[in-house]
Amino acid sequence: MKMTLLYIILATMITACGSTGNSASSESVAADPTSTTSQVASRAAFDGQAALALARQQCDFGPRVPATPAHAKCAEWLTSTLKASCDTVIVQQGNVTTGQGKKLGIKNIIGVINPDASQRLLLLAHWDTRPWADNDPDKANHTKPVMGANDGASGVAVLLQLARQLKTDSTKLGIDIVLVDAEDMGITDDEESWGLGTQYWTQHPHVAGYKPLFGILLDMVGAPDARFSREYYSMYYASGFTDAVWRCAGGEHFIQADGGAVTDDHVFINRAGIPCVDIIDMRTDSETGFCPVWHTVDDTMEHISPATLAEVGQALLNVIASLEQ
Numbered sequence: 001m002k003m004t005l006l007y008i009i010l011a012t013m014i015t016a017c018g019s020t021g022n023s024a025s026s027e028s029v030a031a032d033p034t035s036t037t038s039q040v041a042s043r044a045a046f047d048g049q050a051a052l053a054l055a056r057q058q059c060d061f062g063p064r065v066p067a068t069p070a071h072a073k074c075a076e077w078l079t080s081t082l083k084a085s086c087d088t089v090i091v092q093q094g095n096v097t098t099g100q101g102k103k104l105g106i107k108n109i110i111g112v113i114n115p116d117a118s119q120r121l122l123l124l125a126h127w128d129t130r131p132w133a134d135n136d137p138d139k140a141n142h143t144k145p146v147m148g149a150n151d152g153a154s155g156v157a158v159l160l161q162l163a164r165q166l167k168t169d170s171t172k173l174g175i176d177i178v179l180v181d182a183e184d185m186g187i188t189d190d191e192e193s194w195g196l197g198t199q200y201w202t203q204h205p206h207v208a209g210y211k212p213l214f215g216i217l218l219d220m221v222g223a224p225d226a227r228f229s230r231e232y233y234s235m236y237y238a239s240g241f242t243d244a245v246w247r248c249a250g251g252e253h254f255i256q257a258d259g260g261a262v263t264d265d266h267v268f269i270n271r272a273g274i275p276c277v278d279i280i281d282m283r284t285d286s287e288t289g290f291c292p293v294w295h296t297v298d299d300t301m302e303h304i305s306p307a308t309l310a311e312v313g314q315a316l317l318n319v320i321a322s323l324e325q
């Protein structure tokens with residue numbers, strides 16, 4: 001994904017999951033963690049340690065760069081892992097063209113829970129990792145691949161663990177978990193070179209006429225000091241849903257403030273007519289707009305926190321519970 005230099009100031013304050021927001025200036029917003037962190041009583045709490053193990057399992061394959069053996073092996077593992085939790089798993093194979101003009105085979109891996117339910121929630125994360133650590137402080141690393149513990153594995157791990165918990169703690173809602181490929185092969189100044197797997201999926205949805213209530217994208221959701229502010233395009237296309245998700249979230253990492261604009265998979269989902277929110281770690285105190293290990297060879301498991309994964313997973317469980325009401 002890529003940060004653009006576009007910031008906006010909005011003035012919405014969220015108080016608690018399912019409540020109506022009060023108006024206040026964004027400068028004066030102070031989230032009350034105690035009002036939002038509790039899990040919904042009828043469900044088990046999201047297991048951050050289990051999600052951490054699922055992130056580690058992905059990294060154990062090595063960087064999941066498209067068209068490499070590690071990518072192929074991880075695809076098989078993701079498919080079998082989703083099959084253990086979902087009613088149906090679809091492996092969508094397609095061909096895309098990279099920003100360098102090369103043809104590339106991709107795999108989007110889709111887990112479907114409650115296929116007959118009419119009310120559906122779309123959940124996405126990219127499972128590929130970037131071929132080049134081109135933000136590494138050492139230029140010698142710019143041609144090396146990124147491990148993607150945070151940028152890839154973290155979002156996927158939360159969704160895999162969510163599916164596992166919904167297997168034993170079932171929902172009436174239809175859930176579609178779409179693990180998209182080839183998000184992170186983009187090049188600067190070419191917006192369309194990002195999110196290639198997602199762009200393919202929007203042109204070839206796994207169900208004809210697919211129309212979920214809305215979508216939530218997870219990207220870089222594992223840093224111990226992650227900051228999830230309301231991303232610009234999420235607010236532009238889906239402000240009501242973004243506010244609702246932030247109402248359902250809590251803890252120290254969800255910031256009740258508006259953040260920068262990121263060209264990420266959700267932009268293509270929104271363009272396709274599905275309102276989609278991006279939960280992504282954005283930093284106002286870094287040059288890149290992202291965490292320090294972003295697109296470096298240090299995006300590894302020692303920089304992933306089970307507490308952050310748990311906070312994001314719990315937010316999703318709370319969203320699902322609120323939609324069931």
Ligand SMILES: [Zn+2]
Pocket residue numbers: 001130151184295
């Ligand atoms: Zn990336």
